[in-house]
Amino acid sequence: MLEYALIAGLLFGLYFSLIGLGLNLVFGVMRVVNLAHGDFLMLGGFAAYWLFTLRGVNPIFSIPIVFSAFTLIGWPLYYLLVPRLQASKDPEMLSLILFFGLSQVIEACATIGFGTSEYSIPGDVLGSEPWHILNQTFPASWMVSGIASAVCIALVYLYLYRTRIGYATRAVMSQRDEALSTGINVHAVSALAFGISLALAAVAGVLAPFMFGSILPAMGVAVTITSFAVIVMGSLGQPLGTVLGGMVYGVALMLMQTYASSWANLLPYLVLILILLVRPTGLLGKRVRHA
């Protein structure tokens, strides 16, 4: 039972790393708290559902479709919302409210459009036989999800560390004003990062029917909260710290489900608090000086 919980935890954690990755990217690049992140995930899920139901598109192929679509949506959305925010006294905290409003708008539109019930995609489109690893069986969809998450994380790594624009993005993440003064088009870089962040959320959404069992318009808020816990554990502004945070979350959750199930949802938050008390900027964060 222990090994099963560990492996399942790693898989599930990898999925949550995917969810958190976009959120962390946005925070790191523009210090914006995207409370609508879970709702974009939900939209991605519904996109996959409709692509599957209306056109028979296998969710695996929905992934690149959804990725491109949401990157394109993110770009103008950035210009619409963020620059104005940055002009205010406390953009970090105000972004909270702005994106909370956005989250409500998205949820409302989704409810009007899709109703309030749960939707799902049958698991056998990703493989009808469970996979066997180390003598344990895991649902095929979990394995595919894990692989897809790993691929996306790898792609983000490549983007950040191997492309010019990724280099510029990292510059903006560490010192926004200085990046501006070296001639980097901060807005363009940020807009791209924003688009990618939404796209990552949407890709996670495509996998959501398999990992969460179902999708429904009201699911966004809970997902956002959990993903915040994950990225803060890993460290805000450090996208690859999210991977670590996700793993910690996943394994902790699965272990608790095995040994003390009714407390399972408690542990990740507890772990988060403990981590923050020991390392206030998360597992991989840099020490910040304050009084």
Place this chain on the structure above:
Amino acid sequence: MRNGLRHLIFVLVPVVAAFAVLPWVYSNHLLLFNFVVFLVLAQGINVIYGFTGYLPFGYVGFFGAGAYGFSLLVLRMHAPPLLALVAGALAALILGIILTPLLRLEGAYFAIASLAASEVVAQIISNPNLTNVTQGPYGIRLSGVYAPRFAYSVAVVILALTLLIVVYLRNSRFGLALQAIRENPVSASMAGVDVVRGRTIAWLLSALIAGLIGAVYAWYISVFYAETVFDLGMSIFAIVFALFGGTATIVGPISGVAILYGIYNGIGIATPQYFQLIYGILIMALVSFLPNGVLPLLKRWGINVP
């Protein structure tokens, strides 16, 4: 303190008097009560965020602690309501003391950690293994203390107390010290402000405020589940109301609640189906066009805001 006296007379007294008198005029008392609750919560946020710069996403944790503190004393020990109120406030205060180390965190880390703390408390309370203590997931049902009119009056008293605290902060050196901490803790400490003591006091004050009104809330509604009093939406509403009106002032949160919560209820009663949509768009428009709240607008027009 002359300013303080003016604030007292022109802000605190009218507001408290209004809410004391309104029940005679408007019969949906529960709505009035909810207004008082949000007024108090928004001022509580004002104390810890407006003055001190820490934004607690999990502010509702203190509210819930107060509610459960009250309820458990009534349920298990059959205490009289006023004594149980003190217990509720104490419960929130103790929670605040336990969570004081979180103040070492900054900005968004603090926000998320406080949210996590609130969730932890909510989960512990609603765990079925603790049913004998907290009623677990089955919710609280108080009988024998149902007294909505008296509870409302107590709520108005708490509102008065809260406003007093904010008036004090607005007009005292301590309040100024807190604002200094908010702007730059390092410089503040170099200027002689005891940063740790200052923010701890602000934190505990805000916890106390939420705990008190949480206890009264439990008294008023007397039947609730854990999700009701640990609802994240309440934190968010209180924060949005405080921010909209303008922080570090007395009138700011009041106007924020009056306007935004008023609109919320107005929409809810008038056009329910597009409720969430309209409210979301409204919030987005407000933050986009009035990012610092309504008050800087007023300041630009030369009105000095209390």
Place this chain on the structure above:
Amino acid sequence: MKSRRLLPLPLVCLLASILTPADAAETPKEIKIGTLYASSGPFASISMPVYYGLRLWVEQKNAEGGALVKPFNKKIPIKLIAYDDQSSTATATTLYNQLITQDKVDILVSDSGSVLTSVGVPIARDHKMLLIDQTGTGATFFTKDNPYIVLISDPISSIWPKYVGDFLNTEGYQLGIRRVAILYATNDYTSTQANAVRKFLKDAGKLEIVYDNGVATNTSNYVVLLQNIRASNPDAVVHLGYPGNDIAFFRNVQESGIKFKWLFGIYAGLETELVERAVGPKALQYVYTYVTSSAISYKPNFGMTLAEFKAAWDKKYQGGHVEFGFNSVAGYTTGLVLDRALATTDSLDQLALRRAIFAQSGKLKTLDGDFEVDETGAQTGEIQPLGQLVPDSKGGLKLNIVYPRDLADSKPAYPAP
């Protein structure tokens, strides 16, 4: 002479006004029924169908000219005043109060589910209004000291799983079931049912509970939990959760390749359309569940039959996003009970309405089953039989009723092939 003729005239008028029923001058022009619904948030999926069911009844009645109200001896149109509480209990409290104090409704009907009903209980009591509790089955609402509540369309949670427990203890035992695993979500509704199942099993003492755990209601993955359940080697598995839990649970069972001999889930029956669409028919084959009023055709002595109701529903709400199922029947049943109450009550006074409703207990049978309330207002009738979903010839599923014997139409297929 003139004066003698004039004198009797006022006397006649006076006599006429005394002898005419006093209410004739005060016949209300409409009966106001106030209710809440949640159009968004976690409770929307159980709330909207109930609301639509009630609305269907209101509109049907109004098409006939209104509901017959006995004290005025005529049909009076019904006005349904409904607000959206967005699944928020704080909003629901102010809206219940709004209905009572501002709209001054004659009849107060709760929103669906225990959470949104709970906040209405003290408000109704304070204002001395009878709370028509549609589907809020929380056991703590019903006490001897509060007459202002009555549960209409669902049995109280502590009795709901009666036939599950009975089956396991009797026929299940005969089939060879000895070890039972219980997994439940830790909220009032499913925890109370879990307690009931546990009690039914422990009281009979024949079966051993080998796994008994609660998980948070927002649990959405059961992969690890299922392995743990399997490790305890149960003969029967009882899963008690909300629709999201059931969907995730059944998917994970299928995808993990696990086969249980006897598996029960609440919403496979309560929202069959929804769950089947989400997990696919294969995942639900041989699953046991409740046979709800939308899956069994009781012979009502009042109101439409199930078939008639479904036809009316499809006609009115076709193409809509609101699921037809047990909750829609629940809303309509509320209407039917109110129908009988208004037709038999002595007055519109709240306690008179209560007496009229209680008088229906044991006499009224609707498409929802036998209406029976105990002295505290809790519904003790309408208990749902146990059924099993089996594959039909078209690749879909058919619900067989397997227990109790007098309602059953098939034998259970055990162990699941």
